[in-house]
Amino acid sequence: MATSKRDQAELMLAAKRAKRQAYALYSNFRVGAALLTNSGEIVEGCNVENSSYGLTMCAERNAVFHAVAKGARGFRSLAIASDDAGFLTPCGACRQVLAEFSPRMEIILTNAAGHKKITSLDRLFPIPPDLKKLSRRRSKSKK
Numbered sequence: 001m002a003t004s005k006r007d008q009a010e011l012m013l014a015a016k017r018a019k020r021q022a023y024a025l026y027s028n029f030r031v032g033a034a035l036l037t038n039s040g041e042i043v044e045g046c047n048v049e050n051s052s053y054g055l056t057m058c059a060e061r062n063a064v065f066h067a068v069a070k071g072a073r074g075f076r077s078l079a080i081a082s083d084d085a086g087f088l089t090p091c092g093a094c095r096q097v098l099a100e101f102s103p104r105m106e107i108i109l110t111n112a113a114g115h116k117k118i119t120s121l122d123r124l125f126p127i128p129p130d131l132k133k134l135s136r137r138r139s140k141s142k143k
């Protein structure tokens with residue numbers, strides 16, 4: 001389900017705002033993300049790096065975890081902003097985490113010039129592993 005141009009513009013602004021909070025001491029690559037929850041709330045996240053590089057957290061997952069902590073369980077759209085001239089897409093780990101909640105959500109990619117490209121999570125991550133189905137099957141077989 002596509003969001004309105006107005007919601008998209010608001011999400012793009014929120015992602016850009018979140019990018020300014022990025023903690024990117026090591027890569028100097030700042031990323032911001034803004035999620036529109038099913039209840040209409042906008043929740044932001046930024047990348048948070050660590051001197052132990054593997055502990056770094058992406059902006060997209062940071063936004064999801066922040067939103068879940070606030071009670072959200074479904075998302076309509078996600079906007080991503082970076083300083084890159086190209087359109088940054090979510091990494092594999094973030095695609096998996098997003099698909100847990102809203103596998104067909106809209107994704108708004110933006111570039112440093114402020115242009116946007118609209119896609120969807122099912123286009124970026126077409127066949128996610130359905131562990132919920134697997135766990136239902138497992139619990140049925142125990143009966």
Ligand SMILES: [Zn+2]
Pocket residue numbers: 058059060061090091092093094095
């Ligand atoms: Zn990621």
